[in-house]
Amino acid sequence: MLPPGATIGILGGGQLGRMTTIAAAELGFRSHVFCQDNQEPAAQVAAATTIAPFDDPAALDAFGRAVDVVTLEFENLPLSALRHLAKQHTVRPGPKALEVAQDRQLEKEFVRDLGLPVAPFATVTSANELDAALKHTGARAIMKTARFGYDGKGQVRLAENADTAAAWRQLQTDRATVETLLDLDREFSVILARAADGRVAHFDPAENEHRDSILHRSTVPALVPQPLIDQAVDATHRVAAALDLVGLLAVEFFVTTSGELFVNEMAPRPHNSGHWTLDACAVSQFEQLVRAVAGLPLGDPSRHSDAEMLNLLGDDVEQRDNHLRQPQVCLHLYGKAAARPGRKMGHATTLRPRTNAAG
Ligand SMILES: Nc1ncnc2c1ncn2[C@@H]1O[C@H](COP(=O)(O)OP(=O)(O)OP(=O)(O)O)[C@@H](O)[C@H]1O
Ligand SMILES: [Mg+2]
Known part of the structure; x- marks a missing residue:
């Protein structure tokens, strides 16, 4: 300690x-x-x-x-x-967690090898391999650079009869993963903290809404059926244990229109979809990270309120004073000088009395 x-x-x-x-x-x-x-x-x-x-x-x-x-x-x-x-x-976390999380190919293979559900995928290093991969994933697919993607950057969506040579060139990479484009009903994420002694505490899952591939809103509780929540929490625990991770792990999940659960991706660090924990829990994801890496006991991750977190991107930050005037809105700004379009400038979390998940 x-x-x-x-x-x-x-x-x-x-x-x-x-x-x-x-x-x-x-x-x-x-x-x-x-x-x-x-x-x-x-x-x-x-x-x-x-x-x-x-x-x-x-x-x-x-x-x-x-x-x-x-x-x-x-x-x-x-x-x-x-x-x-x-x-x-x-x-903390150690190199193993970073190695897996920063490479989509290793990440998907790791999750698949744990027996957890991932969308059908293939790894490609050329336009020819992309053509072959689409036979496995289906023509409606999404190709993502294996490394250095974030906020939807480094991704190309492919429709039926897409010009695969052009798509491959557009990505400007030497390696990418291609996966089936799923019909999404919802997206949610699970964040947990894991201590050096293997103890684990997870936060309530947040439902996530993206706009232009950037997280727009996270809402807790997530309106996801309890069996899928249970499956996702269990999957997140298994990933953390398999990585022997100390610190935080966030896993993003998809729920398809046919009610199936898939792992999307993971991050071994604080996650944007956990910012609501700053205001709706006694111990936030950030404090849990500090406790975990410092060898202190983990805190109670339960939430005392329902929460809706809105990311403030670019010019959204000009609404600062409006947010400040709202009761129950907790504003967090990040100290960035230039409000470039799409840049995460801050977030605003609205608290409401706690309800139970309706899922
Ligand atoms: N296979 C898929 N089927 C349907 N939609 C998808 C698929 N993969 C990604 N998306 C959509 O694109 C979003 C961004 O994808 P992903 O999480 O892989 O990218 P990212 O660049 O790492 O994003 P971030 O850094 O914001 O998490 C997803 O949250 C989802 O809305
Ligand atoms: Mg993501």
């Missing part, structure tokens, strides 16, 4: 790191953020920063020596950086 005053090292300087830093401060810890610019959201609130490329071994070594435990707030880090740090320092 880290004592008060210990330092949590965070790789990445975005809003997830910012909210983790704030939670760490509430528990008496310091945060040291490793990022690319001292104006990044987490750097603005951290006690210390390292501004260096993630592949700078000397900077990583100095960072490792300055902190008591290392965690991460985004996936698109070089795996080599985490492996390097893990040789000398405690890194």
Whole structure:
């Protein structure tokens, strides 16, 4: 158990790191953020920063020596950086979780090999392989770069008789996964924290609505039938145990119009669909992460309120004062200067008295 005053090292300087830093401060810890610019959201609130490329071994070594435990707030880090740090320092989650989560091919194979449901998929490295893959997935498909995709970037949808050569060129990658385009009824996610002793606490699943492939709204409770919720929670526990993960795991799920459940993807870090926990739970996802990596007992993940979280993208942030005037709305802004279209500037969570899931 880290004592008060210990330092949590965070790789990445975005809003997830910012909210983790704030939670760490509430528990008496310091945060040291490793990022690319001292104006990044987490750097603005951290006690210390390292501004260096993630592949700078000397900077990583100095960072490792300055902190008591290392965690991460985004996936698109070089795996080599985490492996390097893990040789000398405690890194939670460890390289295995990052390796699987940052590569869609490994991620889908990992989930499939655990016996969990994933949409039919194939890995392709050329337009010819794409043609062959579509025979397996069906012509209505979605192709995603194996690495470095987020917020729907690095994805192409294919319809019947699509120009596969053009689609392959458009993606500008050397490896991608192709999967069946499912008819979605709903999307939801499960977030859990796992401690070093294997204890696990999960939050209530959130129902997620995307617009233009970016999360727009998360609502709790999710209107999903209880058997599917139970199946998803069990699947999330199994993934976390199989990765021997310490920290947070978020798993995104699809429910099809025919009522089937599929795993979409996972993230071994705080997740946008868990921001409601800041205001509707006694212990948020960020505090659970800090507790898990610091070796403290996990908190109670139950929610005291229903919640609806809206992402504030780009110009949405101009509605700040309207949100502030609403009772029951909790506003969180990330300290980003330029409100570029689609950029996550903050979020607003509306609380309502707790009900039970209607699913
Ligand atoms: N196989 C599929 N069938 C139907 N819709 C899909 C499929 N795959 C992805 N989508 C839609 O696209 C969205 C984004 O896909 P995905 O989660 O794979 O991408 P991402 O870029 O990692 O997104 P994010 O970072 O926002 O989670 C999904 O939430 C879903 O709405
Ligand atoms: Mg996603």
